Each structure stands twice: as structure tokens, then as C-alpha cells.
Amino acid sequence: MKAFINCKAKEFKEGTRFIEVVKLIREAKKDEPMIQTIVKKTGKDNIVFVLNGRVVKTHEYESFEIKEGDDIRWVHPYFGG
Numbered sequence: 001m002k003a004f005i006n007c008k009a010k011e012f013k014e015g016t017r018f019i020e021v022v023k024l025i026r027e028a029k030k031d032e033p034m035i036q037t038i039v040k041k042t043g044k045d046n047i048v049f050v051l052n053g054r055v056v057k058t059h060e061y062e063s064f065e066i067k068e069g070d071d072i073r074w075v076h077p078y079f080g081g
Helices: 018-029 033-042 058-063
Strands: 002-005 008-011 048-051 054-056 071-075
Touching (some): 018 048
Antiparallel strands (some): 002 008
């Protein structure tokens, strides 16, 4: 089954829960300097996760199963310019 993470196609097996995607993203990003700085300051990464245009709250991560074509986005809590 194919879903999209920040517009990139990713294959998932049937029954994959949203929490598994959250863990996958957090593991992939944990060594980024921005994330490390945020964790040092706040104790957590503060990444925001969005499923099909809707912000998913932390207590909801276990509630959702990934479906074909889902649009999953994540954003850093800091933006520069």
C-alpha cells in the first residue's frame, strides 16, 4: 500500500498504524541539529504531524491506521528566514 510522507511515496504494509510512521520519522530526524537543539531546550522534538490536512494530536497517534493514498506531513517547530 502506498501513502505519501511530505509528498514522497512510501510503501506500507496493510494495518500500519500512524504511530509507526511517527516513530519512523522521529528516528530518521533525531540527529538533525535543529531537532537536537529543540530536544535539549524542551525535552522533546515538538514535531507536528498532519494526516490528510488535519493536525494529529499526540493522544491520537494510536487511533489511526494508514490507508492507501494518505497524505502525511510533518513540520519542524522552528522556521527561519
